[in-house]
Amino acid sequence: MNIIVLVKQVPNTTNIKLDPKTGNLIREGLESIMNPDDLHALEAAVKIKDKTGGKVMAVSMGPPQAVDVLTQAMGMGADKAFLLSDRAFSGADTWATSYTLSKGIEKIKDYDLIICGHQAIDGDTAQIGPQVADWLDIAQATYVNDIESVDENEIVVKRRLEHGFERLACKMPVLLTVISELNEPRYPHMEQLISACEQKAPIKVWNAADIGVKTIEVGLEGSNTHVIKTFTPNFKRQNELLEGSNKEVVSDLIDRLKKSDTTIAYRL
Known part of the structure; x- marks a missing residue:
């Protein structure tokens, strides 16, 4: 079975800071890591490969x-890695990103299963996986927290719901987005990691021309949404103590609520 895992390099959000003047993310000196949910996707793929054979890309x-992050992925058991990298891809929203990824996957061609993290910690949209599945016109299952069985034709999974779970049987090919409950990611194997770092293992880099996309279809030009400004909300609370009997205070509070859209908290 051939499995594609989508991984993303993200900033370590425990250290994120915003420029107070521009509202932009300060990236200088910021540590980059593999998106945490993608670690669980990679672990799931390697476990399936160990049982069924095939390869993980x-x-x-x-x-x-x-x-x-691709080197790390290979240290954890991926057999091949592909980096879609081009200045034309920069500034992409989820629409343009998922389109670019889908074109890369179409170039790879030979796959049965696609696994990715439920969401990335730098965006938290949870849109990339479902959008890639839509571009490729394949089935999808989201919020997967358990893989019960898998063979060359079908995979049976459980997906987390608000008050329980749903069991799905999906025909191949299918895309899964997984959550952290699924497994405990392994550490990279030292020998595999060294091999990847020395570039003995194949890591291919493809640009826009390689995957057959036009620059107007990807990156900022191909995006349907644009972020104008990113900022931290400035919450200012004003407290006022209402005096009098309970009846008087409640009456006063009701009058204030009728006259204002501001939420007023009151404790008897």
Whole structure:
């Protein structure tokens, strides 16, 4: 079975800071890591490969330094890695990103299963997986927290719901988005990691021309949404103590609520 895992290099959000003047993310000196949910996707893929055979292929879209997360993926058991990297891809929203990833996957061609993390910690949209499945016109299952069985034709999974779970049987090919409950990711194997770092293992880099896309279809030009500004909300609370009997205070509070859209908290 051939499995594609989508991985993303993200900033370590425990250290994120915003420029107070521009509202932009300060990236200088910021540590980059593999998106946590993608670690669980990779672990799931390697476990399936160990049982059924085949190969695991890690795919990422990003700048040249994103090769680091692909190297990590190969250290964890991926057999091949592909980096979609081009200046034309920069500034992409989820629509353009998922389109680019889908074109990379179409170039790979030979796959039965695609697994990715439920969401990325730098965006939290949870849109990339479902959108890739839609571009490829294949089935999808989201919020997967258990893989019960898998063979060359079908995979049976459980997906987390708000008050329980849903069991799905999906015909191949299918895309899964997984959550952290699924497994405990392994550490990279030292020998595999060294091999990947020495570039003995195949890590291919594809640009826009390689995957057959036009620059107007990807990146900022191909995006349907644009972020104008990113900022941290400035919450200012004003407290006022209402005096009098309970009846008087409640009456006063009701009058204030009728006259204002502001939420007023009151404790008897």
